[in-house]
Structure formats: structure tokens, C-alpha cells
Amino acid sequence: MKIQQIDKNRYLVAVDKYRDKVTKDWFDPEQLRRNDEIIGQSVGRNTTYFFQKDEQRFVLRRYCRGGMVARWIEDSYFFLGIKKTRAYREQAMLQKMRELALPVPEPVALLISKKGLSYRASIIIRLIKDSQDLFHILRKRALTDSEWGAVGNLIRRFHRQGVYHADLNIHNILTNHDGAMWLIDFDRGRFVEPNATNLESNLSRLKRSLEKESRKWPQFHWRAPDWELLMKGYQQSSGQND
Template sequence: MNSPLIVNYCQQKVFQQDNCYCLYDSDQVKNFTPQMFEADYWQQRNAVNGTAQGRGTTYFIQHQQQQWVLRHYYRGGLIGKLIHDSYLFTGYQKTRAAQEFALLSQLAVLGLPAPKPVAYRITRSGLTYQADIISERINHAKDLVALLSEQTLAAASWRAIGHCIQRFHQQGIYHHDLNAHNILIDDQEKIWLIDFDRGEQRKPAQQWQQQNMDRLLRSFNKECLKFSQFHWQPDNWRQLMEGYLS
């Protein structure tokens, strides 16, 4: 994975103790503790204001005036059934959390609509590690699956989604899992992309960009099979591609 160039996005500080290594943005985190990566820490403070289910539980945190997302890294696919959340350690900067934090920092520098990173934790155990990350929560937003299970979207919204993806691709931003769950629309009709685990900054190229779009189209078709009512039509893809190619 290529590490993106970070251009003084935030004031990064490192905390290291025994087998625990953390990096955080000191502008956002004033009183750092490694316990902030534990759901119990926030639950005891009545600071958890929501959860989401995926491979594991994602926690939505209210911290003072800030809204955060706490996520633990889990493996997917067949190997994930055998090795749930452990990864081979080859250096802190090569861990999943460090790479995602770096990419989110670069997206902030580029002014792209994605969550800002807050902190990450690496916990080593011999030759392996586990990881957690905290990032900014996009307030008053819903993902496309939630929206399309409730309502249709206007053609202008589909074009805006396509144009948003185009902005990322023009900057060489590869999203490893571009799907309908990872595209949000907030209450101001702004489009956001989330979940950049295993993403990276690459040289723009038609092949991987097309693979991103193919994956997104498959996700819409897949969601159609899950819901008895899902407001998605093939013409919506045409509208999305109009925005992407404009």
C-alpha cells in the first residue's frame, strides 16, 4: 500500500506504553488516554449515542462538542472466520489503522468530503497486532442504503454522487470498498465518502477507477435483492454516471 504525503494536517502526538502504541490529533484530543478506544470507557460516561453493525459494532461517541466514530478492525472473507481481528505486524506505519489515518489526513488536506481522523491504537501481541481508530462522525447524514429503503432520490442527487466520486478519482484516491453503505448524504444534500480502510492514493488510471465503479454498481444490485422496497432503478446509474463523467 502506498503511503500518502501528509502536509501538516494536524498536530500529531504519540503515546506508547508496553504493547500499546497510539497516535492522536492533539487539537481534537486534549486529555488523551488509551482507554478511549474501549466502548466501556464511553458507556460509563453515557457518551455512546448510537451504534452500527457491520463485521463488528461501530460506536458513535459524543465527546464534549465533538461527534466521533469508534471502530475496531476486523478481517473479512473466509480468513475473517478463522482469524477475526489479528494482523501480521511489519511496522507501525504499515498497520491498517496508521494507513487509514494517513489517508484521511491527506483527504483533509485535499479538501475532499470524508471524515477527519482523530486517533488510532495499535496493540501488539508477539508477531501480530490488533487495531482501533476514531474518526469524525458526519452529522445529520444517512447512507444510501438507508435512504433508498425509504425514498427515491432526485436526478440531481444522483449526479452529485457521481461528481463526488469523480473528485476523489481525479486526486488518485482509491476506495477499496466503494459501496452504497459508504456513501452518505447529509441534511444539506452534501455527499460524503466514508470507510477508507485499505484505501490508498494512486496514480489515476482507468482500470482501478472502473473497478471502483463496477463494485458500486454491484452493491446497488445486491441491495435490491435484500429489500422488498428499494428505490433504485437502472436509470439512476445513468444519472450517477452523468455526474461522474461531467
């Protein structure tokens, strides 16, 4: 990935495939809207935009803090160099995982805006076509036994490669009508030793996510025995997906 300085305080880093295509305007929601390229958005901690360029669809996400600190510092971070920014680390991690044939979104580019000792950042990835996260699926229907097993198997594929997901929850697991599955949002993720014991915290976090949403929504198709199906898929040792 080549770091391109576009003005005094901004740096654009695109993967090789998109180096000659992406410009700073791709990171400007208002410009995308003026171009009639916004095709949707998702509002959570911040707004994620879905947009289209040359019949290709992308996701634009700005990095924002969570927890108590977000009340005072929403989206700025201490600057220690481009390669140490959260955006650069996530984009590099996505590239590495794709080299390992793990099902993650295709990285496109990132933009760093530096101001004094702090920076703000946004990242663009390819939109995974015709996919939904598990949260929205479970609001509509229950997963089959085999689907729960596939979720567990998916997570194990990543753990066998030493991938630690810092925020594994049901919003970050996608699937489509063909049963293919992906993990997304690797902000603060990292590589550790394959099958390291601290990877088990990913599973605990995912279980808490399911329990939280099942308490929150009367119409939510998850029950405690489903976790056993997921763990059965996780514990399988066939290795057919590695």
C-alpha cells in the first residue's frame, strides 16, 4: 500500500487495485450525495454510507470511539504515524486475511486527516452483495441447526489463523441466501498465535451479544440451546474449510 499525501494534512492509502481510481472525494458523503452516488446508509454510533461508483458498490465508514470516552472525544486519536493508525492497521489486516483465503470484505482505501497531534480517519471497503447480518436475520426467523454450526465453523477458521476480532457480535457476521458467511469490522483486531486461549474471549463476546439482543427484542429468534449448536460447529476438527 502506497501512502499518498494529498495536501498538508491529509493522506490517502489505497490498495494497489484501486490506487489510480480512488480520490479524496470518495470520502466526502456530501460530494457523493451531490453525485447521486449514495445508495443507502446505516446509523449507529456513527453513520456508515453505502455508495456506488462505475457499477461497483462500496462502504464508507468513519472511525469513532465507543464507551465513556466518546462523550468527550468522538472521532479523534493520538497520531503516532500513518502505519500506526487504526485505519491503516485494519486495511493491512484485511489484505492479509484475504491472502489467507478468509471470508472478509475487500479493502479499498483509507483517508487520514491529521491536525496537530491527533488524527481522524475513514476507510472504504467493497460492499458484500446481497448479504445481511445475523441480527437482522434473527429478527425475522430462526437459524437452522446447520446454519448455527456454520457460524461456529466460520469463527474457528479465523481462530486457526490466529485472527483476534476485537468486537465479535451478531452485527459483524454476514450471510447471504446461498449460505456463504463473512466476518466484518476488524477495527482493533490483530493476529495472535493460532488457537491461542485469548481467542475464546471472542466467543464470550458473541454470546453476550446474542443474550443482550434476545432480552431487548420480543421478536428475536435465539434460544440458549442454539449456542450448543454453534459450539459444536466450532469444535469440529475436520479442517475442511482451512
